[in-house]
Amino acid sequence: APNPPPGTVGKLLPSTEMRILSLDDPSKDAAPGADGEVAIRGPQVMKGYLGRPDATAAMIDDEGWVHTGDIGRVDDDGWLYVVDRVKELxxxxxxxxxxxxxxxxxxxxxxxxxxxxxxxxxxxxxxxxxxxxxxxxxxxxxxxxxxxxxxxxxxxxxxxxxxxxxxxxxxxxxxxxxxxxxxxxxxxxxxxxxxxxxxxxxxxxxxxx
CATH class of the missing domain: 3.30.300.30 (ANL, C-terminal domain)
Structure with a gap:
């Protein structure tokens, strides 16, 4: 991508969806520009862990969103910044x-x-x-x-x-x-x-x- 700002990890690939989930209530999206857990959904995302249904359920919800464990935010131009890990909160x-x-x-x-x-x-x-x-x-x-x-x-x-x-x-x-x-x-x-x-x-x- 042209001229990415310092600190960004990039923008979404085609056919990929992303949500920034509220840290206080993961069932809801975070406010625009706020930090939250990065969730990804798309054709390139894994289906789960082989033979480990509990681990799969902990990471991938019923709607197919992968909860990455990364804390990030998206700026007004769509650039994603990863700033921390959920486990470090x-x-x-x-x-x-x-x-x-x-x-x-x-x-x-x-x-x-x-x-x-x-x-x-x-x-x-x-x-x-x-x-x-x-x-x-x-x-x-x-x-x-x-x-x-x-x-x-x-x-x-x-x-x-x-x-x-x-x-x-x-x-x-x-x-x-x-x-x-x-x-x-x-x-x-x-x-x-x-x-x-x-x-x-x-x-x-x-x-x-």
Whole structure:
């Protein structure tokens, strides 16, 4: 296609249909220009998984739409942008939050060199968006409060970043893809260490009384 805009994966092929499904209600289409799950239907789409009816039913609905698991949006000229994966969505109090949207917003802060966002479980058992941020060399004083305020001023309340950790580098594959599993492991190790430290302090306090 002539002059595709930066970031697009292209336009639909002939005889192919596409829907962008609402992330909150997949039975409905997302609003025009909004992010949603990409669903495809056409003669080149697979019929299903051989001998795996459950897997087929989970991916292809009764009307033949293949639910790709990709989150995307379509601009006014019909260009498709894939921005995230459904499985990466953070489910905050019933709302769906796309990490890639927050990451793109974080990178607009002049003090942020790189960033990644994952869902973590807070002390109340709620999944929240946590940002891992690499400071620009010229912004050593950037604080977690600065980062959270930058995002909060630009998103709906449920999309706010609610925890920030500064790191030396965001783990990425050779392709540039963020290795979110490494960040989840890092968060789990941090919380396990905090729990052990708290238990140790409690035990020492009991021993002194």
């Amino acid at each position: 953070i489910k905050y109090k019933g709302f769906q939050v796309a990490p890639a949207e927050l990451e793109a917003l974080l990178l607009t802060h002049e003090g942020v060199a790189d960033a990644a966002v994952i869902g973590v479980i807070d002390a109340d058992g709620t999944e929240i968006p946590k940002a891992y941020v690499v400071r620009q060399a010229a912004a050593p004083g950037l604080t977690a409060e600065d980062v959270m305020a930058h995002v909060a001023a630009r998103v709906s309340p449920y999309k706010k970043v609610r925890d920030v950790e500064f790191i030396e580098a965001v783990p990425r594959a050779a392709s540039g893809k963020i290795l979110r599993r490494e960040l989840r492991d890092r968060d789990r190790e941090l919380r396990d260490r905090e729990l052990r430290d708290r238990e140790l302090r409690d035990r020492e306090l009991r021993d002194r009384t």
